[in-house]
Amino acid sequence: MRRGAPRSSRAACRAARSRCRPPRSGGCWIKEVTAARRAALEILKQVDAGATFAVARDRQLGALAARDRRLAYELAAGVLRRRAELDRLLPVASVDPRLRDILRLGAYQLRRLTRVPAYAAVTTSVALAREVGGERAAGYVNRLLRDMARDARSEMRDARGSHPEWLAQRWRTRFGPDEAARLMARNDVRPALTLQPARWDAGTLREHLRAAGFGVEEAPYGAGLRVITGPNASRIPHPAQVPGFTEGGFIVQDSSAALVCRFAGAPAGALVYDACAAPGGKAVALERLGARVVAGDARRDRVGTLAATARRAGVAVRVIVADLVTAPLPAGLPDVVLLDAPCTATGTMARHPDARWRLSSRRLARAAARQRELLDHAAALVRPGGWLVYATCSLEPEENVAQVTALLERRRDFRRDPPHATVPDELVTDAGDFESLPHRHGIDGAYAARLRRAG
Secondary structure, three states, X not given: OOOOOOHHHHHHHHHHHHHHOOOEEOOEEOOOOOHXXXXXXXXXXXXXXXXXXXXXXXXXXXXXXXXXXXXXHHHHHHHHHOHHHHHHHOOHHHOOHHHHHHHHHHHHHHHHOOOOOHHHHHHHHHHHHHHHHHHHHHXXXXXXXXXXXXXXXXXXXXXXOOOOHHHHHHHHHHHOHHHXXXXXXXXXXXXXXXXXXXXXXXXXXXXXXXXXXXXXXXXXXXXXXXXXXXXXXXXXXXXXXXXXXXXXXXXXXXXXXXXXXXXXXOOOOOEEEEEOOXXXXXXXXXXXXXXXXXXXXXXXXXXXXXXXXXXXXXXXXXXXXXXXXXXXXXXXXXXXXXXXXXXXXXXXXXXXXXXXXHOOHHHXXXXXXXXXXXXXXXXXXXXXXXXXXXXXXXXXXXXXXXXXXXXXXXXXXXXXXXXXXXXXXXXXXXXXXXEEOHHHHOOOOEEEXXXXXXX
């Protein structure tokens, strides 16, 4: 500090230094690496190596105490959501790749987790760096993070958000700068946990949640119940910790997915073939709405998850291992075919913090090509007079309305047939399709079109 600097400035600097100075224990700084931070770093390493966040999370968090589990989740998910913002604060291009995630973890704690003391963020990151690269790496990380802790200008208030630039620019072109910024900001916040009644009705589920100390409110558009956690999103419970999970009192399903099932408009008693059905939430919802459901998926492990979901929820869904391309059911048998197509999932990026970094324009093109193929096979299964419901959790036109428009050009025996008053008008496009947008409607992004075959 220069001599003659204002006292307020000197006081601010002393406060910053104090915040970075850890308490002493036996004359030494506390340098242990907590289990939560080790787990968070390992999750990030596995994601970098190609694992999905969900798989890496489940591998690392199961053995942790509840408090460590919450912190590890917040650290790993937060770094992934905010990676672009963090990288604008760090010299990532010149950093040893082994230290990048350590620096990101430290920076995230300093900039976003105000409940974590700066000394804890710095010293635990330094200890991790020492394990990876020795004293030289530890000194480098210590210097960078201590400088960041003292620099109030490094607050992450960047309007560009934390998304790949090609995707951010794509959304700016489509939605405009302000609306795109709102969408990206929503993706950077952990979403609410929404539950749909299964074996329990909504009143019983609400009572059990409140008795266990959870706040609860009706989800948007009356589509389920939301668990209220207050401002600290890391307190959002794992579904298995919520009363009623083991008993099948509920399934976890966002309001958007529940509304898609309503939009499907399957007549009571209709035979619905739910293709690409895992993990099974829509199959359960359709059965509860009065349909007879056959649910299939091509992967045996995913079919196991699908069967477990149906069994826990107590619904009579028939589950099969089936590839839609090989026509698992006789053509003309189903009254309704629901194709919940594999997609880029840009409508659920808040739930999958690694998804934005996996996506590319090439992957988007591949997804659209696969959807076209699946749509043709799904259309061939629908009986004359029956319905094809095409759905995604994507926001991208190539995966949504463009797919339906192209199918209607190829199959003149299909036409749009939106159901009457099954969802609010604000969720129905001018063409008659379902569309929810996270930043407009407060639920996950989703799309659905309901088509009817002549006959």
